[in-house]
Amino acid sequence: MATILPLDEAVRRLVHDGDTVALEGFTHLIPMAAGHELIRQRLRGLTLVRMTPDLVYDQMIGAGLADRLVFSWGGNPGVGSLHRFRDAVQNGWPGPLAIEEHSHAGMANRYVAGASGVPFAVLRGYRGTDLVGQTATIKPITCPFTGEELTAVPALNPDVAIVHAQRADRAGNVQLWGILGVQKEAVLAARRSLATVEEIVDELAPVPGAVLLPARVVTAVAEVPGGASPSYAQGYYDRDNDAYQAWDAIGRDRAAFTDWLRREVHGRAGVSGGAA
Amino acid sequence: MATILPLDEAVRRLVHDGDTVALEGFTHLIPMAAGHELIRQRLRGLTLVRMTPDLVYDQMIGAGLADRLVFSWGGNPGVGSLHRFRDAVQNGWPGPLAIEEHSHAGMANRYVAGASGVPFAVLRGYRGTDLVGQTATIKPITCPFTGEELTAVPALNPDVAIVHAQRADRAGNVQLWGILGVQKEAVLAARRSLATVEEIVDELAPVPGAVLLPARVVTAVAEVPGGASPSYAQGYYDRDNDAYQAWDAIGRDRAAFTDWLRREVHGRAGVSGGAA
């Protein structure tokens, strides 16, 4: 059963140095505020997992939380590169960042296997690409019926999954809709999970296309209005495209980034919404 | 793009002697009327696939359509046995019926593999059971990462999948809700598909929990009000439990069954709704 907690308390209870942590949300419902709380709590040695590391991972990587990144596409969607991610991979700043690189299809299937309690997933993927030679978690597998060779990837079972959603009820059932991404699978695959939500309500009215995460697979819920900003929450607020554009200049420069971190993250303890 | 056709014409175009045919619907939305049309068209040599062969398969087996049955649970839910199925397996009446027997988890994963375009699925299942020795389509598989032994089952890709749903629009997009079963996967796994629907409407209003089968994966749609009776269609009509009870006596006796078939199926050409 999910416990309803303030964000800082939830992060303190669920996330520890050295954990494997997945923040998911595919363009939509990115748990930005939770990422900032991880930065504020100065967590260290994390393995960060995410299909599309974007601003929030650029920020966490730049802040030195991560030893390792497991991902399939790292960019600022519609804008360009992630400069903190590049600086870490190319120059080891602020520390070396090991990477484990997959395709979207592979990452999605790794979460599915993790959610399903099996140690691996099978897909048509990767064959002929140079990812096979660089990523140890891509292996061939032969169909026992047809003899055909396919690809296996291991299950992802993060210590903690963090997602943002529109609503939860007081029991901790979490409801999200719009672009669904891989959040359900990430939560089901994780040992512990935190959902930040726009609001906690008495009753979750059914919404077409909504996914419900039953309270018993959610460890903690924190009410964080605006917690996905500058990404968006369908039905609540739009994407702040200017913030994505503005991030390019901030992220490009170590000093500008460090200043931003001090001002907009560490300087905002207790401010609930996301900021960028 | 789906073509909208009368039921008899749709069956004539999509289903041929010797085909592998899956009628799905898990207690809810069972395509009974379509099954009766298959009987009326005196199809022969079918491989019938279905997780839960119940009344409609008892009827099709008794009518001699099937050479082979692929299934995981064959009974009259809440009532008892399927006597036509038993008579075929135990006594070869009206002809021998080969069986390929799985568990629900295995069948569901076989459809998922079929829908996903991979030749097999992996699950934790079957180990230690006598199904392993009887069913050739159950094989061990070793995880290439952990060395753990799991079970593989081959994809199901029926020639035709037949489902019943609440609604379709005039383009052939099909909408169903309530208990969802494995219909989406069955349609996506099949080479051709037929959806019978309660009604064809101008616009599919979104419904919480509804699944949409896009027109481009549906070959034909037939409007058949009552087409799931005596099972039910959420939002349209309830399950006719008396009919399930009454089936026990009819199915138990070859003569009673043959008489029922003549009267209620062959005698009802052109009657759109299901009957039992």
Add this chain to the structure above:
Amino acid sequence: MNAPAGADWTADEMMTVAAARALRPGAACFVGIGLPSTAANLARRTHAPDLWLIYESGALGAKPDRLPLSIGDGILADTADTVVSVPEIFNYWLQPGRIDVGFLGAAQIDRYANINTTVIGPYGEPEVRLPGAGGAPEIAASCREVIVIVRQNRRTFTESVDFVTSVGFGRGPGDRERLGLRGGGPVRVITDLGVLEPDPDTRELTLTSVHPGVDPEQARERTGWELKLAPDLARTQAPTPAELAALRALLQTQR
């Protein structure tokens, strides 16, 4: 028929009440139709209103206010926290071990609680062809614990089952581990005569409780192997008036 003279309840009622009592409040319970569904819904109406019912049709957290008539009854979708597809219920919920209790029935059960629901006689030449596996093999493999409800007689409680549809303890200690079955296996077989539990060392089903009015010898007579009795054999508490009233009211809803 095994209720003591003068009792105002039947052996089937005793069996259902005993099964309901075995369900802990808040547990996630994978429910089949028939006795398991009746027992689970009785528990919801008595000591465990927050029991979380999962039906293999995909209803998660169903709260039916009447007895559902099939595992896909519309009342389940209407009252569930959410409805998922059949692949999801097996892959995302049952297989990873999220379910606390699975309920199974049996056409045959042996001393190691292996269950047959497939066939009586040889598989290729069946005497009686039964419905088959359904969800049972993976329920037996993956739930944290399994409860079996079945009426006790020598046809059902056999020295060996004709077909292992669902694995209990295989051929004894260590077999579940060897097979990689991650759930704990059967913890209790509840019959119309009493309760059998696996011996902690040998895993052999042992009579641990008899229902009021039942002589332990009756249970031994109706068992196809040399049934052992627990040294501290208990007497099941008779159904309370509240339990009986709740059960009968529940069964009324089925009409």
Add this chain to the structure above:
Amino acid sequence: MNAPAGADWTADEMMTVAAARALRPGAACFVGIGLPSTAANLARRTHAPDLWLIYESGALGAKPDRLPLSIGDGILADTADTVVSVPEIFNYWLQPGRIDVGFLGAAQIDRYANINTTVIGPYGEPEVRLPGAGGAPEIAASCREVIVIVRQNRRTFTESVDFVTSVGFGRGPGDRERLGLRGGGPVRVITDLGVLEPDPDTRELTLTSVHPGVDPEQARERTGWELKLAPDLARTQAPTPAELAALRALLQTQR
């Protein structure tokens, strides 16, 4: 910059129009953000209003009335026939070969249309770390056909790519079949100079059309291998006034 003197359109507009024209009415088209999304939505506003747009975020049949700003823009969910999860879009839609056309960009592309979007320089010591694979490897593997849109220059059109992120034709004929890639592979590379197509026999990318005002020698100069010209080298039809008006109106919606 490559538009002919006096033309009222730019080379990028020509490229986008050429890409839009390549989309057949009714096709299912897997769309990435940027030029592919612009081209696909232009096609919807011109000759192919029934183009079926699929975004990797899970929107099936999206009908945005403005240019979406990301592959997960809310307008996609709002206007889609249905929204599915990311695992479903890859497993149930892309992998089984249901998609007619996939659009890809490239940081590097070689003569066999193998694409790099991962890294410039050695993988372990990158000169420029790029975003990586995303959906591209499986789009390249599984779509019935692939269209690449990329500006043409020697940095991008290289003798060999530093990293094969997405397979075109591998090292030549037979490689896709050997690798079990079931889609047909790249059919067209559309640039700001012209159109390259794989030679039917050798699979080598060959210049088959040049845009108005472009000298074929320009294309050869901006290609890092000895670019072959098709014997029947065509001249791309300039954008029509209707195409240009539709494209500019579409781009206006992005503000």
